[in-house]
Amino acid sequence: MECMETLLTRRSIRHYLDRPVEREKVERALEAAHWAPSGKNNQPWRFVVVQGREVREGLAQLTVSGRIIREAPVAIAVFMDKEVSYHREKDIQSIGACIENMLLAFHCQGLGAVWLGEILKNRRKVETMLKVPHTWEFMALVSAGYPARDGTSTRRPLEEVVVWFKNKG
Amino acid sequence: MECMETLLTRRSIRHYLDRPVEREKVERALEAAHWAPSGKNNQPWRFVVVQGREVREGLAQLTVSGRIIREAPVAIAVFMDKEVSYHREKDIQSIGACIENMLLAFHCQGLGAVWLGEILKNRRKVETMLKVPHTWEFMALVSAGYPARDGTSTRRPLEEVVVWFKNKG
Numbered sequence: 001m002e003c004m005e006t007l008l009t010r011r012s013i014r015h016y017l018d019r020p021v022e023r024e025k026v027e028r029a030l031e032a033a034h035w036a037p038s039g040k041n042n043q044p045w046r047f048v049v050v051q052g053r054e055v056r057e058g059l060a061q062l063t064v065s066g067r068i069i070r071e072a073p074v075a076i077a078v079f080m081d082k083e084v085s086y087h088r089e090k091d092i093q094s095i096g097a098c099i100e101n102m103l104l105a106f107h108c109q110g111l112g113a114v115w116l117g118e119i120l121k122n123r124r125k126v127e128t129m130l131k132v133p134h135t136w137e138f139m140a141l142v143s144a145g146y147p148a149r150d151g152t153s154t155r156r157p158l159e160e161v162v163v164w165f166k167n168k169g
Numbered sequence: 170m171e172c173m174e175t176l177l178t179r180r181s182i183r184h185y186l187d188r189p190v191e192r193e194k195v196e197r198a199l200e201a202a203h204w205a206p207s208g209k210n211n212q213p214w215r216f217v218v219v220q221g222r223e224v225r226e227g228l229a230q231l232t233v234s235g236r237i238i239r240e241a242p243v244a245i246a247v248f249m250d251k252e253v254s255y256h257r258e259k260d261i262q263s264i265g266a267c268i269e270n271m272l273l274a275f276h277c278q279g280l281g282a283v284w285l286g287e288i289l290k291n292r293r294k295v296e297t298m299l300k301v302p303h304t305w306e307f308m309a310l311v312s313a314g315y316p317a318r319d320g321t322s323t324r325r326p327l328e329e330v331v332v333w334f335k336n337k338g
Contacts, residue, residue: 006175037179047330120259153210155203
């Protein structure tokens with residue numbers, strides 16, 4: 001896929017085939033996520049890959065998006081390591097950048113993924129369930145698998161979010 | 170460029186040629202940014218494109234990264250519109266995702282860009298200087314132009330940031 005096309009055609013995928021995802025494809029998505037930029041290159045992101053049905057079921061019960069987590073063969077929980085954080089707001093932006101790279105990498109490889117945030121209401125329960133170090137703070141969950149349906153979405157007109165500053169000089 | 174390559178080869182570019190950037194290329198980068206995902210698809214990002222030397226000089230004086238802002242012909246200030254924000258932390262993550270799409274889109278098009286955060290210490294001054302609505306909160310500045318030098322970076326080994334959860338069932 002051509003690179004600009006990748007950026008413009010990624011959509012959230014919420015329906016998956018009953019087909020396992022190759023470990024190499026998950027690894028490439030994690031590698032892409034890891035190459036996101038971060039302030040002072042502190043790489044504050046941490047990932048827990050969950051494939052087992054039992055643990056996915058545990059996560060599914062913590063959010064209204066449970067159906068998606070059950071259906072997608074892969075769930076990746078994304079954390080911020082507070083131990084390496086230097087500026088909470090900038091680090092959270094970096095976490096967003098790494099998640100976007102991950103979503104794009106799945107899309108590149110013919111997979112579909114979705115960024116789930118509602119589960120954040122159960123942040124502490126996820127941290128306990130996945131037995132992460134006490135400095136890891138849960139930030140988001142990404143579900144991924146082979147898409148069963150296309151995603152659809154819209155954006156407001158670009159002009160509504162862009163200002164071209166009067167460009168003297 | 171192939172899409173996985175794009176994700177793995179983007180680097181922060183801090184040195185630029187004295188060559189203007191075509192408006193269409195900036196527009197495509199903004200379009201890619203706008204196609205980032207956001208919670209409830211609230212699209213909280215707003216952008217102010219600054220090309221004039223005079224205004225870039227004003228921004229340059231607000232950060233230790235001034236040399237970059239002076240040298241790059243394009244600066245894009247990224248804001249979050251608090252009026253459409255529904256969850257500050259998730260919205261800030263989305264801002265990070267939109268910035269990553271923008272950086273990747275510049276890279277796709279043979280341009281180089283860098284995400285500048287230090288200027289955030291002068292958040293209010295930037296908001297005043299760029300005359301944004303009072304609900305727009307400054308989040309980051311992206312400088313972009315034709316690269317004069319390659320960027321270099323490193324990442325810690327992937328194994329240090331990834332846990333494969335024991336996958337029973």
